[in-house]
Amino acid sequence: MVHEAAIDVDPESSPRSGAGVEGAGRYSFYVEPYDERNRVRRFLSVMAAVVRHSAYGYWLDLYSRVTTKCSRCADVCPVYDTSGDPRDIPCYRTELILRIYRRYFTVSGMLRARLGTAWELTDSYLDEMAESVYRCTACRRCTMECPLGIDHGLMTHLMRHILSEIGLAPKALVVAVREQLEGRTHNTSAIPVAAMADTCEFLEEELEEQLGFDQVRFPIDVGEAEYLFVPAVSDFLLEADTLMGNAAVFYATGCSWTIGSGDFDGINYGLFINDRYLRRIIRQLTAEVRRLRCSKIMVGECGHASRSAKDYVPVFGGADPPEVVSCVEWTHRMLEEGRLTLNPDIVTDVVTYHDPCNVARKGWIIDQPREILRSFCANYVEMDPCGSDNYCCGGGGGTVSIDEIRSFRTGVGGKRKADQIRASGARYVVAPCANCKKQLRELVEDHELGEVEVVGLHDLILKAIEIPGARPAAERRVEDPTAI
Amino acid sequence: MDEWLAFARGPFFRFTFAVMVLGLARSVIVTLWSVARARRLTEHKDVSWGRVAAQTVDWIVPLRHLRQHRLFSGLSVLFHIGVILTPILLWAHIQLIDANLGLSWWALPGGVADVLTLVTVGAALALLLSRLAGRASRVISRAQDWTLPALLTVPFLSGFLAAHPGVNPFPYDPTMLVHVLSGGVCFLVIPFTKLAHMALLPLTRLPSELAWRFPDSYPEAVARQVGKEGQPI
Numbered sequence: 001m002v003h004e005a006a007i008d009v010d011p012e013s014s015p016r017s018g019a020g021v022e023g024a025g026r027y028s029f030y031v032e033p034y035d036e037r038n039r040v041r042r043f044l045s046v047m048a049a050v051v052r053h054s055a056y057g058y059w060l061d062l063y064s065r066v067t068t069k070c071s072r073c074a075d076v077c078p079v080y081d082t083s084g085d086p087r088d089i090p091c092y093r094t095e096l097i098l099r100i101y102r103r104y105f106t107v108s109g110m111l112r113a114r115l116g117t118a119w120e121l122t123d124s125y126l127d128e129m130a131e132s133v134y135r136c137t138a139c140r141r142c143t144m145e146c147p148l149g150i151d152h153g154l155m156t157h158l159m160r161h162i163l164s165e166i167g168l169a170p171k172a173l174v175v176a177v178r179e180q181l182e183g184r185t186h187n188t189s190a191i192p193v194a195a196m197a198d199t200c201e202f203l204e205e206e207l208e209e210q211l212g213f214d215q216v217r218f219p220i221d222v223g224e225a226e227y228l229f230v231p232a233v234s235d236f237l238l239e240a241d242t243l244m245g246n247a248a249v250f251y252a253t254g255c256s257w258t259i260g261s262g263d264f265d266g267i268n269y270g271l272f273i274n275d276r277y278l279r280r281i282i283r284q285l286t287a288e289v290r291r292l293r294c295s296k297i298m299v300g301e302c303g304h305a306s307r308s309a310k311d312y313v314p315v316f317g318g319a320d321p322p323e324v325v326s327c328v329e330w331t332h333r334m335l336e337e338g339r340l341t342l343n344p345d346i347v348t349d350v351v352t353y354h355d356p357c358n359v360a361r362k363g364w365i366i367d368q369p370r371e372i373l374r375s376f377c378a379n380y381v382e383m384d385p386c387g388s389d390n391y392c393c394g395g396g397g398g399t400v401s402i403d404e405i406r407s408f409r410t411g412v413g414g415k416r417k418a419d420q421i422r423a424s425g426a427r428y429v430v431a432p433c434a435n436c437k438k439q440l441r442e443l444v445e446d447h448e449l450g451e452v453e454v455v456g457l458h459d460l461i462l463k464a465i466e467i468p469g470a471r472p473a474a475e476r477r478v479e480d481p482t483a484i
Numbered sequence: 485m486d487e488w489l490a491f492a493r494g495p496f497f498r499f500t501f502a503v504m505v506l507g508l509a510r511s512v513i514v515t516l517w518s519v520a521r522a523r524r525l526t527e528h529k530d531v532s533w534g535r536v537a538a539q540t541v542d543w544i545v546p547l548r549h550l551r552q553h554r555l556f557s558g559l560s561v562l563f564h565i566g567v568i569l570t571p572i573l574l575w576a577h578i579q580l581i582d583a584n585l586g587l588s589w590w591a592l593p594g595g596v597a598d599v600l601t602l603v604t605v606g607a608a609l610a611l612l613l614s615r616l617a618g619r620a621s622r623v624i625s626r627a628q629d630w631t632l633p634a635l636l637t638v639p640f641l642s643g644f645l646a647a648h649p650g651v652n653p654f655p656y657d658p659t660m661l662v663h664v665l666s667g668g669v670c671f672l673v674i675p676f677t678k679l680a681h682m683a684l685l686p687l688t689r690l691p692s693e694l695a696w697r698f699p700d701s702y703p704e705a706v707a708r709q710v711g712k713e714g715q716p717i
Contacts, residue, residue: 042710049709054702055525058518059695065511066681066688069629070560074620075553086623095624145552147543148681149688154695165712178717276703277717314528315697321527 026127029134029402032174034167040121044104046165051105056158059151060101066148067091067098073142073152078391078416079135087132090142090152096129097159130168133159134405137413138272138397139357144388156397157271164274172402177269177277181284187233187265196220196264199236207244210462212471216251218243218259224293225258227325230266230285230309231300232434239434242301245458245465246327252341252467253334257298263288266305267434268312272398278308282316285309289322296323298330301456303356303433304396310364326359328432328457332368335375341466342376343473351377351460352426354417354440355390356433363388369432369457376464383420391416393431395439410446414439418447432457485657492664500668507675508683519690525699532693539689556614556621559607566604567636570597576647601644608633608640628677635673638666 051057073090074080080088087093103109103118112118133156140153163169176188185192191199200218208214219225229250235243250257263284270278289297297313299306309324334340351373359365366387373380383390394414399405410418421429421443429452431437440454464473523529542548550557571577575591582588592600612633615621642663645652652659674680681688707713 046706046710049706050702053705053709054698055518055522055695058515058522059691062515062518062684062688062691066678066684068678068681069621069624069626070556071618071621071624072549072553072556074624080620084619086620089620089624092624143692145549147546147549148685149539149543149692151692151695154692157696165706165710174717182717274703275698276707279700279703311528311696314530315526316700317527 027131027134027170028405028408030171030404031168032171036167039123039126039166039168042166043126043162044100044121046162047100048105050158050162057101057105059154060098060105063094063148063150063155064098064102064106067094067150068148070147072145072147073150076141076145078139078141078394079137079413082412082415087128088135090136091146091150093132093136093159094150094152094155096125096132097155126163126168129159130163133163134170134397134399134402135408135413136397137357137392137394137399139392140361141357141389141392144361160273161275165276169273170398170402172404173269173273173398176267176401177273177281180265180267180269181277181280186263186284188267188269189233189237189265191233191236193261196233196236196259196261200259203240203244203247206240207247210244210471210476211248211467213469215469216244216247216467218247219257220259221261221292222258226256226294227258227296227298228260228289228292228294228322229257229298229300229327230260230264230305232267232302232305233265234267234434235300235302236264239301239437239456239459241459241462242456243458245456245460245462246300248462248465248467249327249331249334249340249458252465253330253339255298255330258292258294260288260292260294262291266299266302266309268305268308269398269401271304271308271312278312279316282308282312283318286313286317286321294322296325298325298327300327301432301434301458303358303436304398305434306365307358326365328359328365328369328372331458331461332372335372342372342461342464343466344376344378344464346464346473346477347377347428347460348379349427350379350381350425351428351430352381352383352421352424353386354383354393354421354429354431354436355387356431356436357390357392357396358433360388360390365432369430372457372461373430377460381424381426383424391420393417393433393436393439394443395435400435400439406442407446409439410442414443415447418443418449421449421452422447427451427453428460429454430457430460431455485661489657489661489664492661492668496668497664500671504671504674508680511675511680512683512687515684515687515691519687519694522691522694522697525702526694526697527700528697531690536689536693540686543689544686556611556618559610559614562603563607563611566600566607567640570600570604570640573597574643598644598648601640605637605640605644608637632673632677632679635666636670639663639670642666 069091071091077088077090100121136156138153138156142152179190180186180188183190197220200220204217207216231243268278268281270281297309299309306326313321313324331340353369353373355366394409394417399409429440431440431454437454444452444454466473573592574597578588578591615625615629642659646656646659646663649656674682704713
């Protein structure tokens with residue numbers, strides 16, 4: 001989530017009008033001014049360095065050889081489905097980088113150039129690439145559908161990285177990363193530690209009021225706790241119920257956990273723009289784990305934060321990297337072991353579940369939240385499709401944080417999702433992901449989905465949890481139907 | 485004509501077949517080596533071999549995926565069954581292999597082979613039309629996506645005609661020449677075009693498992709090489 005003060009542009013202007021920010025007018029998102037000289041040469045230099053120092057070149061080579069242009073990827077892409085724009089065909093986008101690879105990094109490409117018949121990379125091609133890669137929500141439905149296993153998500157990821165290394169990335173995402181890595185607060189929402197601690201205190205008081213006892217705490221900087229808990233930092237600002245639900249579950253199940261004042265932000269926008277930032281953010285996280293001598297990381301309700309930690313702590317986390325667990329996994333395990341009691345008479349409205357792409361696409365978190373919800377929601381319904389086939393909310397890949405593209409995000413990228421929600425007839429849409437929540441709420445507004453409420457998984461759990469010694473869930477039920 | 489046929493069936497066939505086999509072998513070896521190297525470079529080496537194997541089989545026998553893009557999927561399956569089985573299980577081809585290498589195996593009954601051949605040709609042409617009709621496929625198709633299906637029908641059609649002189653409007657020898665030459669041209673292009681997926685398809689699930697696991701040193705190494713190391717964000 002982006003700190004409000006960092007965006008100081010006139011809300012009436014759009015980037016395309018050219019007002020305010022240099023580099024505007026070419027993309028639908030704002031870009032900070034950067035040195036635009038020799039972009040083509042610099043792009044190729046970075047790409048050469050990437051091919052040299054990583055395995056990307058092998059995949060570029062393989063994909064160049066086997067791509068059959070069958071267009072199955074286009075059939076499953078929610079963005080292309082609504083826009084019909086060729087730029088949104090995953091294989092079209094992948095071809096943007098494969099073309100460059102073939103021309104400049106293969107013998108046949110270089111030979112053809114000598115014969116004078118080759119295509120050349122241009123500045124306007126790079127602009128087209130930048131626009132195309134940030135229309136993509138990185139949901140990877142296309143990857144799952146490609147018969148040749150071409151990872152279009154990876155290709156988009158690579159293009160974004162190279163563009164970022166020459167200075168071209170959405171301002172909204174860059175600003176967030178800058179604050180997280182180089183700002184005083186070390187988190188994407190620029191929340192000072194004192195404010196976070198105050199928030200925790202406030203949440204403890206809220207819980208005391210709801211539960212009727214004061215045992216549920218938000219421990220900060222407890223050394224040698226088993227789990228370092230990292231939610232999306234925006235939860236401290238926007239998702240009180242999710243955090244309270246987390247804390248209540250941890251207390252009820254005897255979890256040994258702590259928040260770390262050195263790093264309390266699981267968000268990792270490096271995953272969306274740049275591998276160097278991805279790595280540095282992971283190192284910041286593992287440094288905090290080691291500082292507090294925790295043994296594991298528990299990620300809060302955030303899809304990309306969960307995936308970045310799960311996939312990249314083993315890769316970038318140094319020697320003996322800590323294990324990464326999602327809070328959804330924890331809650332599910334506790335329910336299975338009988339250490340968590342949820343009252344099945346509290347949530348009676350129709351509930352459905354949205355699968356955040358980053359945790360569901362490859363099959364990590366699919367059944368767990370459903371089993372939890374089915375255990376206490378009398379009226380649980382599935383969206384269609386669901387599970388690893390589910391549609392992206394439309395705000396993935398960091399696009400949710402780029403406010404200036406909201407109408408594209410909700411009108412085009414998220415239209416399929418809006419239709420799914422409407423068709424499910426649900427009152428509550430559960431989405432254990434901070435970014436999905438923001439996007440889904442914007443969908444509810446922009447598509448006029450009426451009384452639909454987007455909530456976190458632990459929000460509902462907070463309503464139904466039974467803790468020995470605390471006020472029973474039935475007595476805690478709030479009369480006002482619009483309040484959670 | 486006799487000399488042409490002798491050339492086509494002899495040196496030309498051997499050369500083009502060798503190019504195909506060696507070219508595909510190279511691609512397979514390079515891919516396997518790449519995967520091994522990628523695994524060596526990353527810190528995170530655990531691979532779920534079971535999942536990779538399951539996904540590989542899933543896409544070789546793509547029953548789960550026929551639901552999507554139904555027409556194209558159905559035609560593609562028919563085409564592939566024909567294009568793979570017919571040349572390998574054709575009695576006439578097995579006779580040739582037996583005469584030259586002493587190997588032989590079960591052959592398709594003549595009528596079945598005929599049907600498969602015509603199905604292959606029909607499916608290839610239908611796939612071409614389907615590619616033209618689909619908005620997305622039309623936009624992203626390159627030259628080889630149009631020419632290769634057409635090229636592949638030539639050995640099948642000419643082979644069918646050569647085997648059925650009764651329906652063949654042309655004399656046998658030129659028909660057979662076209663058959664062997666076009667077959668050889670197909671062999672030649674296979675390693676250099678998307679047809680390489682013949683050998684590479686079973687290997688394409690492995691990269692995805694490892695491709696996201698970057699070497700720990702790579703991001704900073706790139707920054708250092710382009711002079712961005714230590715610069716503020």
